[in-house]
Amino acid sequence: MTISHHPPDELIADFATGRLDEANHLVVAVHLTQCPACRRFAGAMEHLAGAALEASEPVSMRADAFEAVLAKLDQPQPAPRAEVSSPSTLPDEDLPEILRRCRFGKQRRVAPGLKMQPIILPSASQSRAFLLWSAPGARMLQHSHSGTELTCVLKGSFSHEAGRYGPGDFDFGDGEVDHQPVVGPEEPCLCVVAMTGDLELHGLLGRMISPFVRL
Amino acid sequence: MNAGLPVLSRSVRSKPSVPVRPWIRLQRTPFERPKATVEWAELIGRVAAHGDRDAFRLLFEHFAPRVKGLLMKIGTDRETAEEIAQNTLLAVWRKAAQFDPSSGGAAAWIFTIARNLRIDAARRAMRQARADQPDAVDDADDIVESPEMLMTRSEDVSRVAAALLRLSDEQSKVVRMSFIEERPHAEIAEVLGIPLGTVKSRIRLAMNRLRDLLDEPT
Numbered sequence: 001m002t003i004s005h006h007p008p009d010e011l012i013a014d015f016a017t018g019r020l021d022e023a024n025h026l027v028v029a030v031h032l033t034q035c036p037a038c039r040r041f042a043g044a045m046e047h048l049a050g051a052a053l054e055a056s057e058p059v060s061m062r063a064d065a066f067e068a069v070l071a072k073l074d075q076p077q078p079a080p081r082a083e084v085s086s087p088s089t090l091p092d093e094d095l096p097e098i099l100r101r102c103r104f105g106k107q108r109r110v111a112p113g114l115k116m117q118p119i120i121l122p123s124a125s126q127s128r129a130f131l132l133w134s135a136p137g138a139r140m141l142q143h144s145h146s147g148t149e150l151t152c153v154l155k156g157s158f159s160h161e162a163g164r165y166g167p168g169d170f171d172f173g174d175g176e177v178d179h180q181p182v183v184g185p186e187e188p189c190l191c192v193v194a195m196t197g198d199l200e201l202h203g204l205l206g207r208m209i210s211p212f213v214r215l
Numbered sequence: 216m217n218a219g220l221p222v223l224s225r226s227v228r229s230k231p232s233v234p235v236r237p238w239i240r241l242q243r244t245p246f247e248r249p250k251a252t253v254e255w256a257e258l259i260g261r262v263a264a265h266g267d268r269d270a271f272r273l274l275f276e277h278f279a280p281r282v283k284g285l286l287m288k289i290g291t292d293r294e295t296a297e298e299i300a301q302n303t304l305l306a307v308w309r310k311a312a313q314f315d316p317s318s319g320g321a322a323a324w325i326f327t328i329a330r331n332l333r334i335d336a337a338r339r340a341m342r343q344a345r346a347d348q349p350d351a352v353d354d355a356d357d358i359v360e361s362p363e364m365l366m367t368r369s370e371d372v373s374r375v376a377a378a379l380l381r382l383s384d385e386q387s388k389v390v391r392m393s394f395i396e397e398r399p400h401a402e403i404a405e406v407l408g409i410p411l412g413t414v415k416s417r418i419r420l421a422m423n424r425l426r427d428l429l430d431e432p433t
């Protein structure tokens with residue numbers, strides 16, 4: 001897999017320092033599992049954050065803090081709750097491990113050749129995440145965003161003005177872009193998407209169907 | 216660079232970052248202090264090997280107040296910061312065996328623990344705020360990491376550490392100030408005593424160099 005589109009540096013730094021909203025965090029994490037270069041970059045940001053920790057101004061702990069922690073040292077640890085969905089309930093059998101751990105909502109068709117399935121993230125505050133399938137060769141509706149759209153390709157490909165996006169590639173869209181992706185002809189395209197704000201559809205068809213499209 | 220991505224800070228983040236007040240510090244980087252780095256790693260090793268409580272106390276006394284300080288600086292309230300700092304050190308005790316001493320990054324490792332706990336705390340608060348979605352699983356002692364956190368320790372830590380060592384001191388400082396501490400460029404200019412115009416170009420150069428160094432095979 002050759003990855004040629006990566007998240008902006010700021011986004012990876014925000015990921016590494018834990019500043020991203022849950023849905024955005026998830027989609028960046030999916031890219032990192034596929035991309036060694038960005039994983040190293042995130043690791044470098046963690047090292048620099050360690051430097052910031054070393055240099056940070058200490059603030060006194062409560063007087064009983066150490067004793068309180070000592071008292072807990074020998075208590076049994078809570079069991080990890082990493083329930084992985086059973087394969088039969090997964091929306092796609094080839095999902096990366098990190099997505100296999102997610103819970104999914106109901107799959108639904110949003111337009112001809114386009115279906116989506118929400119990822120249930122109970123604490124996402126502003127963004128929402130979903131899987132998006134589009135049919136081979138489909139020309140997506142021209143759209144722009146009032147917020148941001150973070151996309152990581154899992155299968156297939158799409159292309160727009162900025163190039164071709166295959167498995168592992170990451171597309172960062174913000175309010176400035178107004179693009180019209182075309183799905184590659186080889187197979188259906190599966191992406192994981194995090195979106196904030198609303199999608200704005202353009203063109204006659206977009207205006208006609210936008211009341212029915214709710215991503 | 217930051218100015219080029221206004222949307223990023225506006226809506227990608229979980230909450231708006233709190234303005235950082237100016238303060239003068241960070242005269243040293245940990246990379247200049249190999250002795251200290253080895254020492255912390257050693258202490259963690261002693262905790263892992265034989266549950267050494269004296270070693271643990273030293274780790275606690277050094278790191279807990281710094282975790283608390285760093286969290287408060289980025290906008291966490293005092294109470295929550297105290298709790299996360301305690302739980303961070305508790306996790307250091309429990310996970311000591313998972314620490315890789317060759318990574319040379321005891322502070323980075325502890326940072327990632329604190330970061331994950333802070334994310335968990337924020338998510339828990341968000342769930343609790345949504346009265347319609349009670350989540351019985353969570354309680355205060357739950358320090359289980361969120362699943363998507365588990366992969367962030369990169370498998371090639373030594374490569375990362377080597378790359379950072381080759382970054383010049385001023386380059387790593389400028390990257391840290393801008394990307395980790397999120398100080399405004401004007402403040403970075405003031406702290407480093409360089410013209411504002413130089414800050415931007417230095418950050419860009421440093422980031423490019425870091426990317427290059429990280430891509431070099433070892």
Ligand SMILES: [Zn+2]
Pocket residue numbers: 003005006007031035037038039
């Ligand atoms: Zn990448």
